[in-house]
Each structure stands twice: as structure tokens, then as C-alpha cells.
Amino acid sequence: MERYGSVIKIKPEKLGEYKKLHANIWPEVAKTITDCNIRNYSIYHKDGFLFSYFEYVGKDFKKDMEKMAADPKTQEWWDVCKPMQIPLDTRKKGEWWAFMEEVFHQD
Numbered sequence: 001m002e003r004y005g006s007v008i009k010i011k012p013e014k015l016g017e018y019k020k021l022h023a024n025i026w027p028e029v030a031k032t033i034t035d036c037n038i039r040n041y042s043i044y045h046k047d048g049f050l051f052s053y054f055e056y057v058g059k060d061f062k063k064d065m066e067k068m069a070a071d072p073k074t075q076e077w078w079d080v081c082k083p084m085q086i087p088l089d090t091r092k093k094g095e096w097w098a099f100m101e102e103v104f105h106q107d
Helices: 012-023 027-035 061-070 072-084
Strands: 002-010 038-046 049-056
Touching (some): 002 012, 012 038, 027 061, 027 072, 061 072
Antiparallel strands (some): 002 049, 038 049
């Protein structure tokens, strides 16, 4: 199992809409997340930032992320969510949410 943390900004005027959307995640999107071997997925908000945490239980992260990106319903979901977000200037090429370095973990 691998742990992933990532961060992005949220447009202040879109926070309420974003929360409402995620309180009622589309079932097809939830299924794709599970089918792509993501577990224990959470998104937190603080001071205009969204922090995402999930655990990856698969064998090929890149392949599973490509599978997720190819899913039409997930693409539709992203088309709704992306205009609410502001990616960090410091993200790596190809990232929307900027992946974070884990500096501490305790089970």
C-alpha cells in the first residue's frame, strides 16, 4: 500500500458548490475510484487549500491513473470540478493536484 497526499487551491466563491458536489459524489465516479485501487480517500479544506489523501493498493499506479483518466464519467466530473480549482504554480509537469512529499507517518 502506498499513501498519497496532494494539494490544490479552491476558488473562494466555489467552495460551497465544491462541498455540495462532493457530499453527493456521482456513483460512477466513486466506483471508478475503487476500481482504480484507491482506498481511504479524503479531501480536507483549510484557508483556500484543498488537501487530498488516499491509499493506493494496486500494483501499477500509472496504469490505474490512466484507466481513471480514460473513464468518460470521471472526465465529466473533472470538467465540473476543475473550473473551481486553482492549481499550484509549483506543481510538476502533468499534475493538476500537486503531489506532496510524505515527511512523517506512524501506524
